[in-house]
Amino acid sequence: MKLIKILGWIFVPYIMVFVDWKRLGKIGKRVGAAWAILALIIGIAGRDTNNKPNPSNTTESANVTSAVVNSPKTEAVSSSQTVTTDQQGVSASATDVNTTQNAQRIQAKVLEVVDGDTIKVKINDKEETVRFLLVDTPETKHPKYGVQPFGKEASDFTKQLLTEKTVELEQDVNNGPDKYGRLLYYIYVDGKSVQEQLLEKGLARVAYVYVPNVKYVEQYRKIQEQAQKAGVGIWSIENYAQEDGYHSDVVKKNEPEPSKNTVATQTSPKPQPNPQPQPTPQPVQEVYYANCSEAKAAGAAPLYRGEPGYREKLDRDKDGVACEK
Known part of the structure; x- marks a missing residue:
C-alpha cells in the first residue's frame, strides 16, 4: 500500500502536467510544477519515515538481543550437559569393554x-x-x-x-x-x-x-x-x-667331570692286610760301574738312587734313575 501511495504522489502529477502542459497557462504550469515537486518531496520523506525504526520494534529487538546475549549461557549449560552425557557414555563403554573381557x-x-x-x-x-x-x-x-x-x-x-x-x-x-x-x-x-x-x-x-x-x-x-x-x-x-x-x-x-680324587673319596676303602715283620737289612756289597755299558752288561740297568752301583755321574738328567736308556 505504501508503495502504491508513493507511486501515486510522484507519477500522477507528472503525467497530468505533461499531458495538459500545452493547455495550461503560465500560472497553471507553475502550479503543476510545484505540485509535482511537492509530491516528490513528500514521497521521499515518507520513504525515509518508513525506514526509521519503530520504538516498539526497537524494544522487541532489544529483547531479542538480550535473549541472544544470554543464550550462550544456556548453550554452555547444554554443552556441559552434553559433555557429562558423553563422559557417562565413555564410562559405559569402558564398562562394556570390561564386561566383554570378563564375558x-x-x-x-x-x-x-x-x-x-x-x-x-x-x-x-x-x-x-x-x-x-x-x-x-x-x-x-x-x-x-x-x-x-x-x-x-x-x-x-x-x-x-x-x-x-x-x-x-x-x-x-x-x-x-x-x-x-x-x-x-x-x-x-x-x-x-x-x-x-x-x-x-x-x-x-x-x-x-x-x-x-x-x-x-x-x-x-x-x-x-x-x-x-x-x-x-x-x-x-x-x-x-x-x-x-x-x-x-x-x-x-657344562657339567664338570668328577675328578679322580672325588672318585677315590666316594669309593669304599679296601681292607688293608696285617703288617708283616720286616727282615733285618743286610750290609750292602759295594758295587762300582765305570759306565752304563758295564751296568747293562751286568744286567743291573737301570740303576735307581740308593741302589748299589748308582752314581750321579751315570744319571745324566738327574732324575734319580741312571742308565735308563
Whole structure:
C-alpha cells in the first residue's frame, strides 16, 4: 500500500502536467510544477519515515538481543550437559569393554595337572585338555626328551598353583584345538595370570607364537626379559633355553667331570692286610760301574738312587734313575 501511495504522489502529477502542459497557462504550469515537486518531496520523506525504526520494534529487538546475549549461557549449560552425557557414555563403554573381557573368560574346574603348561579341566560337564597359550615349560613326560632340566620344578609349581582349583580361561581370537586336540587358553587363578607367574620364575619361555593368537605376546616378552637379566630358572644355564626349544645336551657339556680324587673319596676303602715283620737289612756289597755299558752288561740297568752301583755321574738328567736308556 505504501508503495502504491508513493507511486501515486510522484507519477500522477507528472503525467497530468505533461499531458495538459500545452493547455495550461503560465500560472497553471507553475502550479503543476510545484505540485509535482511537492509530491516528490513528500514521497521521499515518507520513504525515509518508513525506514526509521519503530520504538516498539526497537524494544522487541532489544529483547531479542538480550535473549541472544544470554543464550550462550544456556548453550554452555547444554554443552556441559552434553559433555557429562558423553563422559557417562565413555564410562559405559569402558564398562562394556570390561564386561566383554570378563564375558570371554569361562570358569573351569581343574581335574589334573599334566605338566608345567598343560592341564585337564571340566568345561560344561566335559573333560578337556588345555594347553597354556604363548608359553612352553621344559618336558617331564616326553618320549624322546624325557625329563628336562627345570621340567619337574615347572610341573610342581603348576600343581601347587592349580590342583583342585577353579580357574578362569580366556580365549584369544580362537581357542584351537591344536594338532594334539588340546584347547588353547590364557589361564588365571585368583585373578592372576598363570603364564606370567611361570615366566617371572624362569620356569617357562615365550614360544609357539602363531597369529592371530598374539594378544599378550609383547607383555610376556617383557616379563621374560626381566627373568633373563635376573638369571633365574631356565635362564641360569647358558644357551639352555633357545628359540627352537630346550637343549639338554648343553647342560651335560657344562657339567664338570668328577675328578679322580672325588672318585677315590666316594669309593669304599679296601681292607688293608696285617703288617708283616720286616727282615733285618743286610750290609750292602759295594758295587762300582765305570759306565752304563758295564751296568747293562751286568744286567743291573737301570740303576735307581740308593741302589748299589748308582752314581750321579751315570744319571745324566738327574732324575734319580741312571742308565735308563
